[in-house]
Amino acid sequence: MRNAETISWIFLALAIASQDSPVNFISISQIADGINHSIPNEKEMQSxxxxxxxxxxxxxxxxxYSLTEIGKEIFSETQSETKTLLRMWKRLATKIELKLQV
Known part of the structure; x- marks a missing residue:
């Protein structure tokens, strides 16, 4: 998995998990597993x-962990573009890929 895909996977999991309140590592990991049918390893989570x-x-x-206002805006924008988790993940990966290139 590319860096942008991993980062966007964890971002999406965190965004979903933390909608009501900040969440811990385990909560992020559980949602990430639901998205990708894979549990992120320690290195993927930390990086x-x-x-x-x-x-x-x-x-x-x-x-x-919770989203900042900028993170909330990006997540909200992505949600308005599509409601499908895998498409949201792909769109987030594209946005993060652009940030990685800067």
Whole structure:
């Protein structure tokens, strides 16, 4: 899986899991498994969460994560484009790929 695909997978899982309140590693992992039928490994989770945090798309408070306002905007925009999880994941990957190229 490409970096952008992994990062967008974790971002999508976090966005879905944290709609009501910040979530922990386990909650993100469970949603990620539901999206991709695969449990993200430690490296995938850590590198993705670090990238998302460094790019101000998420915030970590203690041991929990949630979307920043920018992250919420990106997720909302993606949701308005499609309601299918796999298409949302693909669109997010495209957006993240563009950020990785900058």
């Amino acid at each position: 993705s969460l670090t990238w998302l945090n460094n790019n101000k798309l998420i915030v970590k408070t203690g041991k929990k």
